[in-house]
Structure formats: structure tokens, C-alpha cells
Amino acid sequence: MTVFDKSTEGRTGFFLPKEESYGYEPSDVLPENSVRKESPLLPQLSELQVMRHFTGLSEKNYSVDGGFYPLGSCTMKYNPRLNERIASLEGFSQIHPYQAEDTVQGALEVMYNLQNFLCEITGMDSFTLQPAAGAHGELVGMLLMKKYFELKGESNRKKVIVPDSAHGTNPASAVMAGFEVIEVPSNGNGRVDLRSLGEILDENIAGIMLTNPNTVGLFENEICEIQEMAHDKGALLYYDGANLNAIMGHARPGDMGFDIVHLNLHKTFSTPHGMGGPGSGPVGVKSILKDLLPVPVVRFDGSKFSLDYHLPNSIGKVRSFYGNFGVFLKAYAYILTLGGDGLKRASEMAVLNANYLRTRLSKLIPTAYPGLCMHEFVLKGSKLVSEYGVKTLDVAKRLLDYGIHPPTIYFPLIVDEALMVEPTETETKEALDNFADTFERILSEAKEDPNILKAAPQKTVVGRLDEATASRKPKTRWSKDT
Amino acid sequence: MPGFPYLPQTSRDIDEMLEVVGVKSVSELFKDIPEKFEVDISIPESKDEFSVLRDLSELSKNNVTLNDLSVFRGAGVYKHFVPSAVQAIASRGEFLTAYTPYQAEVSQGTLQMLFEFQTMICELTGMEVANSSMYDGASAAAEAALMAVRVRGGKKILLSEALHPEYIQTIKTYCFGSDIDVETVSFDSETGQIDIADLQKKLTVDTAGFVLGYPNFFGIIENLAEIRTRIGEKTMMIVSVNPIALGLLEAPGKFGADIVVGDGQPLGNSPSFGGPGLGFFASKESHIRKMPGRIIGETKDSDGRTGYVMVLQTREQHIRRNKATSNICSNHAFNALVASIYMSIVGSEGLREIARRSFDKAHYLTERISKTDHVRLVFTGPFFNEFVAQFDCDLEEFNRGLLKENILGPLELERFSKEMKNYGLICATEANLNEEIEFFAGRLEAIR
Incomplete structure (x- = not known):
């Protein structure tokens, strides 16, 4: 039974403070055709009915809290409740994105520190927290590539190489940045086939998107060779961080020669998947790309945190405000709790x-x-x-x-x-x-x-x-x- | 062995597991990683949860919270009253810790909830189909622009200059990716509404869509009926809405909108420094196969029981890869849950009352402003609960004064446009009690 089937005309679970109206009637003030004639059909239920309806729905769900959830490439680890508690502290959850900077120094400090932690964990030089999800991070990465080559005067680079084992988001993201996708086959060991890669790598390739370990759970052990091949041809190397959980604290994509990295805070850093989201897909880059990142970037001058919108070569914004701040907090708390060790x-x-x-x-x-x-x-x-x-x-x-x-x-x-x-x-x-x-x-x-x-x-x-x-x-x- | 939280392996477990795997040590499992990449990262040592909670609680106090303020600032993120039950229900682990409903039989809670959410969004917007959420309003608007190009062909998108500036920036970024031309249409400096002449001038045969706000960024209600007529059927009308306003304003679907998007933060989601809220996305049935994002549909099982599944997955990246309608995978389902619970509690009557009070209070504020010479209402067009006022004082300084009295004052529009120095965007909602309205009005009148 849906929530609509349970609805009864005239019932409500909602009361507002008793207050006098100032007497402005929409029908008196607004053009006649702007005033809604028919109310939207939302359910009419008591609060308890709503509580029971959604509790009933929740009971029809499988969850990490309920049992083992071994979904490959999804990293369904436990979602610590400390992190939820921190994200719901009113000093974090009840702040407006357009408050004056001196009234949100705590929030900016969290973002600044998280950016730095992510740089350290991945070996990258600079991070943006703006992307809302992994695929959103991929899109940012691909737009950075596009902009980078445009500025370099190499707009001929219109193709991106993606392994045949890649997540579907990889080719889809590359296409959204205007690239043509070329698939490179895997070899018998489940890794990128270097000979095939060599054959398709040329001056028209903007980049290679890799997941490492890859989606069959194997480390691309020829990463040094791949890195050299890509950079020799002037292409950039993109790291899909979906599987960072395997190497976090052991090895860093930045050291392997990756130029752009996206992470999934909702996988590696324990933030809950929430039935599909919200996630968070921060993107890290080497210094050659740092001026192209989305705005704003959080800065610290030694005494004050601030938002910097002045990146003349920025790709622009990919969403409103600064990203999924509520998710940053959970990942930040997770990193602080587990620590480097x-x-x-x-x-x-x-x-x-x-x-x-x-x-x-x-x-x-x-x-x-x-x-x-x-x-x-x-x-x-x-x-x-x-x-x-x-x-x-x-x-x-x-x-x-x-x-x-x-x-x-x-x-x-x-x-x-x-x-x-x-x-x-x-x-x-x-x-x-x-x-x-x-x-x-x-x-x-x-x-x-x-x-x-x-x-x-x-x-x-x-x-x-x-x-x-x-x-x-x-x-x-x-x-x-x- | 230090006791790391969330890691259950005892040293005995580890020994037994290593033996079964047939290796001598855990480090042997990492042998595929070239040795030169082994690294010691410099992140502070692990901490107990109580210390982390204490530290972050302290840090949170470096922020001034909206709970301590009278908030007259909106501009895309709004303070509304949210019933306690919303968070109580949403925080259930069965919702919070579930994955995308790929296994429908054990995800009926998620799927039915999203089906209901889609219905509510259709009802609000007056559209036939809605997806189960996007990241936020800005990216939903950008995806709508891309969809218009998919459906209509052409390679140009027109944007209203009175659309939220961050939406404009986002759409431009997406269009840069897809090599789509973007042009902006100016607004009438008198009314704050779209300049129809400019719209007609910029409209060409290859204009796939026109994106505008309803209400627009300045709070002004556009004349959708006229715009629909002027742009003709070939160009998609893409309307970005404030969902609360639709408790009172005619649904864009009634004016023939092709795509309606918006940000669902006002529907019970915390401001949370701008994220996560959610984007919603609705369109016409005939375009459903060109839509981005997950869509839930009703169906039956083999015994004839009603159930819900993800439909039209062949549009999506995990099936269609480089030919997908979008790359979106993770969405904002959890925030859609919050919005669904909120809408279920407030109901249609509640939503109308919230909208009516927001409208009433904002209009009363303009009445008070009309009595002072130092604050001027900038636009004459009809508005909902936000409006632009020009101050003949330094607005930033005025706002600093207000903050000392626990008021979050008008948003300084200078941050978006140099010409708007000392222009403030003022917002009122049902969460501004009359006494707050009176106090704030008094402060406006006191400007000399």
C-alpha cells in the first residue's frame, strides 16, 4: 500500500505556530494565472501514520546494518555512527552556504584539512571537494583534461582510453566532456594489455582512465610502464578511486604517476550509501592542473580560512556551493578516528x-x-x-x-x-x-x-x-x- | 595489536586466515604493488571516538548556526521548520546503510519510497514523469540542458540572466563539456522578469532549450504562459523551481514546461553549508527514454504481487556505457527520502500554508520598506518570498550590525555582480516568526 492509499482528506501531521496573518492574499497580489488552482496531491496523514508507513518500508530493505553486503566495487563497509552524530551537530548541519566567512571558520577548516588529508593519502598536490559523487568527479576530471589541452593548444586530443573492464561511468563521463572513447582490452592476467595499449596510444589521446586495483581486483602491476607510455605521448593518466580501499595507506596513485584522481568518500571513507546517495567524489590533481579546478577552493593564510573564487582558468562550477559538506564531515571523522595507522x-x-x-x-x-x-x-x-x-x-x-x-x-x-x-x-x-x-x-x-x-x-x-x-x-x- | 575501531580481526583470526590463503604475512598479499611505491602516509594517529567527538564539537562552535539566528537569507538554501519525525525516521539504518536497489526483492522499501517521491515531484511540478533524484538543483538544470539538446537537436542553450548565478555557472561548465553554445537572456531592469525582446532576439532555429527560474533568483515570478508562447514548440522550456513556492504558484506543467528541475533542500533537508540537498528532475512521458538518472516503476512478481523495480536501465551508464543519457550513478536517494517524509507529514494543506506564510511575511516586509527612504524595492514584478532591495548604506556593514543582534541579513548581490553594490536579496519563510519580522523591519526603517 502506498502512502497515497493511506491518505485521508483533512488529516495532517503538521502544525505551525499560531500567528496572525499580515493579510496578503496571493490571489489579490499575483497575476491571476500565477496562482495555483489545484493543490498538489500530497498525502494527508497523521505523524504516527507517517512514522508507521516509513518504518514499514524500512523493514523491506536489506542494509549493511542488517547483514553481509559483499557488493564488488561498492565497498559496503560499516558506517560508523560517530560520523552521523558529528554531521548532525547543529554547528555543522545548520549553517548557510552564504554566511560571512568569519561565521563559518569551523566548516572551512574541516574542508581545508580534509583536502590536505586527501592530498596526503593519494599523493596529489591539490584537491577539490565539489563533486557530488564518483561519476561527478570523473566528469570533473575529464573536463580538466579537456581544458588543459585546450589551453595547451592541443585540442586535437579528442579521445580517451578506457579498459574493457572499466566501470560504466568511465566511458559515460568521458563522453560528457566531449571525448570519444576507445576501449583497450585486458590481457589473460586481467590487466591492461600493453601491446594493445601501445597500438592505440598516439597524439590524439587526451588520457587514460584506470582503476587500480582494477575491477577484477588485481593491481595493475605494469603501472610504471603504462605511466611512461602515456606521458611519452603527452597524455594524462586518470585514477578512478573506486578501489582505493585496497591500497590506502600503502601506495599512492600520485606516486604512480597519475595526474588526476577521484575518490569516493562513500566507499573508501565509510560514509553511508543511503540507498544510492548522497556520495561525494573529491578530485585531486598534480600541480600542473591545480589552477583549472572548480571554484571556490578553500585557502588558509595562517590565521583565517577563506574561499578563493579567483582561478582564471577554472573549468567553472559543476554544482552549487561547495559540495556535499555533510558527507565531508563523516569522511573527516573517519580519517581522524582510524588515523594513518x-x-x-x-x-x-x-x-x-x-x-x-x-x-x-x-x-x-x-x-x-x-x-x-x-x-x-x-x-x-x-x-x-x-x-x-x-x-x-x-x-x-x-x-x-x-x-x-x-x-x-x-x-x-x-x-x-x-x-x-x-x-x-x-x-x-x-x-x-x-x-x-x-x-x-x-x-x-x-x-x-x-x-x-x-x-x-x-x-x-x-x-x-x-x-x-x-x-x-x-x-x-x-x-x-x- | 592496537584495537582499531571497526576492524574485527583478532590476531588468531589473522593467523588462521593467512594459513588458509597460503601466505606467511599480510604484506605478502601486497606483492603486486611495486616496492618503490610503498609509503608511510603522514596522517595523525588513530583516536578514540570520544576524543574525535569532543574535538569536532569544539570546532563546530567556530560556526554561527542558523538555529541561533533570525534568517532573512535564502538564495537557494532556505531555513524552514522541519518536524522532528523527519530526522527520526530517516536515520534508520535500513535506509541509511542500504545500497542502490539493484536487488529489487530486498530493496522494496527503497523502491517504493522513490516511487512515491517521483509521484510527489510530479504532483508539485505538474509533470508526467520524474526521476528518483539528482545531486542538486544546479546539476539537474545542467542535465536538463543536455537533455534538451538530445531531444531537440540544435546546439544552443539560452539561459535567463535572472537564473541563480551558480546554476548559470554549472550549466556553462556542462555545456563546455558537451560543446553546446550558451547565451544569456537579460532581464527587464524594471520588473525583474525576462526581457521578452531580448529572448526573441536570441532565439534561433538551433536553440534546443531555454532555462529560467520560477521564481527567479531575484524572487520574481516569470510569466510562463507568455514565455511558452514566445519560444514556440521547437525550443524546450526548462523551468527551475523552488518546490515550496509550488504550494502556491501554478505548476510549470500547466504552462507547458518540457522539463522542470529544482533543489529539494527546502523539503526538510538541513542547510548543511549547501550540501547534500537533492536535485529533482521531471519531464513529459514522451521524453522518458531521454531522461538522465534512475527511474522507478511499478510492476508485479510471478505471484501477481505488486512490487517496484528500476526501469529503463538501458538509458544508464552501467548498461549503455558511452551511449548512456548521463554518467550519473550515485544520486541523492537519502535526501529524496527526507523530502518524501517531509512532504508526507506536511501534506498538501501544510505545504500551502508554509508557502502562504512565506509569501505573506515577505510582502509585509516590502510594505514596511515602502515607508522608508533609505531602502528601495528594486523590481516591480510579482514575487513569492524573496525580493531585491537597494540600500543607501553599506550593506555589508549593515549586515555586520544585524549579526550582532543574531540576524542573518540580506545576501549582498555584489558578490555576483559589481553593478549590484548594496543590493540585498531578502527572504522570509514561515520560520521567521512575526516578532522577528517586526524587529527586522524596525532595523530596516532605522537606516539613516
Whole structure:
């Protein structure tokens, strides 16, 4: 039942202070056609009804708080509640972006310090916190490339290279900055194929976008060679920080020769995913690009923090104000709590957890690539099809019946029937064992009766939903008649 | 071993796990990283949560909070009364710590909530379809400009100069990326509304869309009916709205808007120094396949039970990659939840009352201003709850004085335009009680 079905005319959960009106009637003052004739149909409920409606909805959700959430490339680690508490302090949550600078020195200090922490963690020279999400950061990175080559008089560089294992946002972001995307294939070891890369690298390439470790959970161990090849041809190297959780505190993209980096504070730095967002996608650059960053940049003169809008070569703004400040606070608190030592430890435990789970699961179905992994790994589900007659999707749905969220499925595209598993460092060994045991149980079910998997899930509030019809004839809003 | 928060591995766990993996040490797991990149980062040592809380609470006191102020400043971020239940419900971990609803069967809470959110946005804007959120109003407006070019072809976008300056900057940046020409249309210096003659002059056959604010940045209500007629059907009318104003103003959909966007911060979200709020994005059914962002639809499961799924995913980057309608992946679903709870509590009557009070108080302020010679109402056009006043004193100094009396005064428009020295943008909402209005009006009248 939707919130609209529960609505009753004349009911409300809202009262305003009792006050006299000054007597200005919209219909007296405004042009006749500007005054709304028909009220928007919002639900009319008591506060308790609203509370119950949304509590009911929340109970239909899987969450990190509720259970293991090993989504590859999503870094579903625990979201510490200290961070939520800090972000909701009124001195942070109740401030206006256009207050005078001397009344928001605390906020600017947080931003300034966070920028510096991120520089230190990534080995970059300068950071902007403005992008609202990872993909938004990618767009900023691509716009920086475009502007950089425009200023250099190399507007011929209209192409960007992206590995075939890349996140879909990479090519989509490059296109939004006006670039043509060229795919470079992966080699048999799951890394960028250097020979193919050499063949497509020329003076028309603006940059290469890499995720490192990449989306199959492997470190691009030929990064030095890639870096040299790119820079020899005058191209820039872009680091997609989606997988920084694997190397945080151990190695830095800046040292590897990356020119532009975006981070996902909602992955690596523990801020909650909130059903899809808000995230935050800060972008770090080497000094050659620092004057091109979006405005404003936070400065500190030794006594006072300020916002600097005077970057003549800035790409401009990519959103209003300064970014998702509420998210910065959570990431900042996380960095302060874990400290340099804890950040390093976190990535170590993320990699250990992943390798432990990989070892256990690889006894059941093969991994896409042999050997050690970083913070995540990819299983090749094609064996499910050939041996058990079930698909990766069926295993995923059956996991739901056991109260476990499935891994990312059918990504990366280069692995057949892929299952991409990222346990994160905040899971216990018991949780990993439980996942492996459950996986094993599901495979034995598949052996006995594959229909159990094909009919899954059975224990969820709804079964498999008809997505095809939903997209063919989309019904995207509630209406009275139906 | 130091006890790091959030890391559950005991030394025994670690030994057992290393043995299963078949390596001797954790560092062996990092062998693919060339040794020369091994680094010790210089970040302060770990701290207990109580110390971090104490330090950051202290730091937060270096900010003056809106809770301690009478706020007469809006300009895109507004102080409204927010019922306590909004935060109480939204903070549930089942919402906060869930991922994007890719596994629909265990995400029905998220999906139904977003379906309801889309419905509410359609209702507010008078449009047929809405997506499940964007980052903010400015980026939503920029995405709308790109969509207009996708739908209509052409390579030019017109922007009202009376659109929020940060929206103008954002749209220009996006258009730089997509090689779209941008031109601005001036406003009438008398009324504060679009200069129709200038609009017609700049309108060409390759103009894909015209973006304007409703109310515009100066609080002025544009004549959407006339603008719709003047720009013709070939150019998309893209309207950026303040959602609260739509409790009282006619919905842009009624005037034939093609895309309506806006910022959802006023719908129960904290000001939070400008983010995160949310963007909303609504359009016509016929354009749904060209829209950016996630869209939720209703469907059935195999037993005929109603459920919700993400629809038309073939528009999106994870499927369509370089041919996607947008690169957006993370959105602002959590802020859409906050907005949904807020709208469910205030209801249609509540929203109208909030809008009516905001309108009433702002208009009363202009009445008071009309009695002083030192503050002048700049535009004659109809307005909602914000208006521009010219001060014949130093506005920054005036504001510093106000701050001492716990008032956040008019926004100095000089920060956007040198010609607007001592022009202030004044805002009133239902959260300005009458006694605050009277006090502030008194301060305006006291200017000499």
C-alpha cells in the first residue's frame, strides 16, 4: 500500500505556530494565472501514520546494518555512527552556504584539512571537494583534461582510453566532456594489455582512465610502464578511486604517476550509501592542473580560512556551493578516528578478508584469474551454467533466501556470468565463513534440484519482478484510478 | 595489536586466515604493488571516538548556526521548520546503510519510497514523469540542458540572466563539456522578469532549450504562459523551481514546461553549508527514454504481487556505457527520502500554508520598506518570498550590525555582480516568526 492509499482528506501531521496573518492574499497580489488552482496531491496523514508507513518500508530493505553486503566495487563497509552524530551537530548541519566567512571558520577548516588529508593519502598536490559523487568527479576530471589541452593548444586530443573492464561511468563521463572513447582490452592476467595499449596510444589521446586495483581486483602491476607510455605521448593518466580501499595507506596513485584522481568518500571513507546517495567524489590533481579546478577552493593564510573564487582558468562550477559538506564531515571523522595507522590497517584487513573468502569460494567455482587478489575478486559463473544448469542470477536470488546480499553480478563485462565479491575489512571471519558455507549449500541445492534456485527468492516480500513489462510500459507514479 | 575501531580481526583470526590463503604475512598479499611505491602516509594517529567527538564539537562552535539566528537569507538554501519525525525516521539504518536497489526483492522499501517521491515531484511540478533524484538543483538544470539538446537537436542553450548565478555557472561548465553554445537572456531592469525582446532576439532555429527560474533568483515570478508562447514548440522550456513556492504558484506543467528541475533542500533537508540537498528532475512521458538518472516503476512478481523495480536501465551508464543519457550513478536517494517524509507529514494543506506564510511575511516586509527612504524595492514584478532591495548604506556593514543582534541579513548581490553594490536579496519563510519580522523591519526603517 502506498502512502497515497493511506491518505485521508483533512488529516495532517503538521502544525505551525499560531500567528496572525499580515493579510496578503496571493490571489489579490499575483497575476491571476500565477496562482495555483489545484493543490498538489500530497498525502494527508497523521505523524504516527507517517512514522508507521516509513518504518514499514524500512523493514523491506536489506542494509549493511542488517547483514553481509559483499557488493564488488561498492565497498559496503560499516558506517560508523560517530560520523552521523558529528554531521548532525547543529554547528555543522545548520549553517548557510552564504554566511560571512568569519561565521563559518569551523566548516572551512574541516574542508581545508580534509583536502590536505586527501592530498596526503593519494599523493596529489591539490584537491577539490565539489563533486557530488564518483561519476561527478570523473566528469570533473575529464573536463580538466579537456581544458588543459585546450589551453595547451592541443585540442586535437579528442579521445580517451578506457579498459574493457572499466566501470560504466568511465566511458559515460568521458563522453560528457566531449571525448570519444576507445576501449583497450585486458590481457589473460586481467590487466591492461600493453601491446594493445601501445597500438592505440598516439597524439590524439587526451588520457587514460584506470582503476587500480582494477575491477577484477588485481593491481595493475605494469603501472610504471603504462605511466611512461602515456606521458611519452603527452597524455594524462586518470585514477578512478573506486578501489582505493585496497591500497590506502600503502601506495599512492600520485606516486604512480597519475595526474588526476577521484575518490569516493562513500566507499573508501565509510560514509553511508543511503540507498544510492548522497556520495561525494573529491578530485585531486598534480600541480600542473591545480589552477583549472572548480571554484571556490578553500585557502588558509595562517590565521583565517577563506574561499578563493579567483582561478582564471577554472573549468567553472559543476554544482552549487561547495559540495556535499555533510558527507565531508563523516569522511573527516573517519580519517581522524582510524588515523594513518588505522587506514593502513583497514586496507590490509580488506585485502586479507578478500583473499580468505576467495580461497574458500575458489574451491567451489573458479575465480576469473588465478592467484592473490586485492580487496575484491571475481568468480567465473560459467561453471554454474555448464555443470548445474543455473545462472549467476539464480545463485544471487537464492542467496537472498538465506538472508545474504549477493555480490555484484554480471560485472565486469569481460567475465562470463561474473560474480564480483568485496567483503570489506569490517566483516568478521565468521561472516565470511557463513557466506562461504551458504554458497556451498546453494551449489549442492543446484546439484540436487536447480529449480530451487530458479524459483528463488521465496522468502522475500516479493518474488522476482517482471522488469521487462515495467520498462516496456513504465508506470512511474501513483495515480488515483489504479 | 592496537584495537582499531571497526576492524574485527583478532590476531588468531589473522593467523588462521593467512594459513588458509597460503601466505606467511599480510604484506605478502601486497606483492603486486611495486616496492618503490610503498609509503608511510603522514596522517595523525588513530583516536578514540570520544576524543574525535569532543574535538569536532569544539570546532563546530567556530560556526554561527542558523538555529541561533533570525534568517532573512535564502538564495537557494532556505531555513524552514522541519518536524522532528523527519530526522527520526530517516536515520534508520535500513535506509541509511542500504545500497542502490539493484536487488529489487530486498530493496522494496527503497523502491517504493522513490516511487512515491517521483509521484510527489510530479504532483508539485505538474509533470508526467520524474526521476528518483539528482545531486542538486544546479546539476539537474545542467542535465536538463543536455537533455534538451538530445531531444531537440540544435546546439544552443539560452539561459535567463535572472537564473541563480551558480546554476548559470554549472550549466556553462556542462555545456563546455558537451560543446553546446550558451547565451544569456537579460532581464527587464524594471520588473525583474525576462526581457521578452531580448529572448526573441536570441532565439534561433538551433536553440534546443531555454532555462529560467520560477521564481527567479531575484524572487520574481516569470510569466510562463507568455514565455511558452514566445519560444514556440521547437525550443524546450526548462523551468527551475523552488518546490515550496509550488504550494502556491501554478505548476510549470500547466504552462507547458518540457522539463522542470529544482533543489529539494527546502523539503526538510538541513542547510548543511549547501550540501547534500537533492536535485529533482521531471519531464513529459514522451521524453522518458531521454531522461538522465534512475527511474522507478511499478510492476508485479510471478505471484501477481505488486512490487517496484528500476526501469529503463538501458538509458544508464552501467548498461549503455558511452551511449548512456548521463554518467550519473550515485544520486541523492537519502535526501529524496527526507523530502518524501517531509512532504508526507506536511501534506498538501501544510505545504500551502508554509508557502502562504512565506509569501505573506515577505510582502509585509516590502510594505514596511515602502515607508522608508533609505531602502528601495528594486523590481516591480510579482514575487513569492524573496525580493531585491537597494540600500543607501553599506550593506555589508549593515549586515555586520544585524549579526550582532543574531540576524542573518540580506545576501549582498555584489558578490555576483559589481553593478549590484548594496543590493540585498531578502527572504522570509514561515520560520521567521512575526516578532522577528517586526524587529527586522524596525532595523530596516532605522537606516539613516
